[in-house]
Amino acid sequence: MLPLHINVADRQVLIIGGGKIAYRRLLLFLEEGANISVISPEINKDIEDLYQKRQISWQQKKVELSDLQHAFIIVAATNDPAINEWVAANVNEFQLVNVASNMTKGNFIVPKSVKKGRLSISVSTNGASPRRAKEICEQLSSQFDEEYIKELDRLYELRQQNKATKK
Numbered sequence: 001m002l003p004l005h006i007n008v009a010d011r012q013v014l015i016i017g018g019g020k021i022a023y024r025r026l027l028l029f030l031e032e033g034a035n036i037s038v039i040s041p042e043i044n045k046d047i048e049d050l051y052q053k054r055q056i057s058w059q060q061k062k063v064e065l066s067d068l069q070h071a072f073i074i075v076a077a078t079n080d081p082a083i084n085e086w087v088a089a090n091v092n093e094f095q096l097v098n099v100a101s102n103m104t105k106g107n108f109i110v111p112k113s114v115k116k117g118r119l120s121i122s123v124s125t126n127g128a129s130p131r132r133a134k135e136i137c138e139q140l141s142s143q144f145d146e147e148y149i150k151e152l153d154r155l156y157e158l159r160q161q162n163k164a165t166k167k
Contacts, residue, residue, distance in 0.1 A: 001108070001109060001124075001126065003111070003122060003124070005120060005122075006096075007032075008032045008033065008034040008072070008073065009033035009034065010033060010034070010035060011034050011072040011073065012034070012035050012037070012070055012071045012072050012073075013029045013034040013035065013036050013037070013071060013072065013073045013074075013075070014036075014037050014038075014039065014068070014071035014073070014074045014075070015037070015038045015040075015075045015077065016039050016063045016067075016074065016075065016076050016077065016078055017038075017076070017077035017078040017079070017084075017100070018040030018041075018042050018047055019044055019077070019078075019079060020044060021077045021100045022038070022040070022043075022047065022075065022077035022078075022100075023046045023047050025075045025077055025098070025100070025110060026050070026075075028113070029075075030055060030056065034073070036055075036056040037056065037057045037058070037059070037071070038058045038059070039058075039061060039062075039063045039067055040060070040061075040078070041061060041062060042060075043058060062083075063083065063087060065090055068087065068090055068091055068095070069092075071095060072096065073095070073096045073097075073098070073108075074087060074096070074097045074098070075097075075098045075100065075110075076088060076098065076099045076100060076101075076106070077098075077100035078101075081101040081102060084099045084100065084101045084102065084105070085099065087099070088105040088106055089105075096108050098110055103126075103127040104127075109124060109126070109127065111123055111124035111133065111137075112130065112133040112136075113137065114137050114138070114140075114141040116144060116149050117149035117150075117152055117153055118152045118153060118156055119141075119144060119152055121137055121141050123136045123137040123140065
């Protein structure tokens with residue numbers, strides 16, 4: 001798989017499922033400004049809190065084919081692998097789908113990521129060991145202190161100034 005960073009701000013993300021894995025994936029997209037819809041007959045307390053605060057929308061039902069049509073990214077994270085695989089089989093060729101129960105059924109995976117200022121570190125073991133990916137990511141990110149992060153901000157500002165003067 002090719003690692004990419006995708007701007008999901010204001011893009012439609014559909015989360016199918018209401019448990020802890022759905023919640024973890026949902027948070028990643030929420031932090032990046034995506035418009036998130038959840039479809040699940042039941043949701044956990046954390047997802048319900050986000051719904052009550054109007055940070056996400058929720059449809060209390062089982063997923064239907066028509067639900068998949070308008071999403072840019074779909075995360076199938078139910079506790080039923082058959083439903084997750086059905087979702088993956090029914091998306092269109094232009095949609096990105098992540099299947100939490102079987103990474104080979106989707107067309108993207110969610111790596112472990114850490115953000116510090118402008119620095120983003122993402123690590124994937126391509127499904128071999130999410131726990132190990134988390135360990136590696138934490139080890140890598142611990143190497144960069146606040147001074148380093150401030151230096152990246154300074155370099156970013158210089159780059160923006162250079163771009164402005166070239167126009």
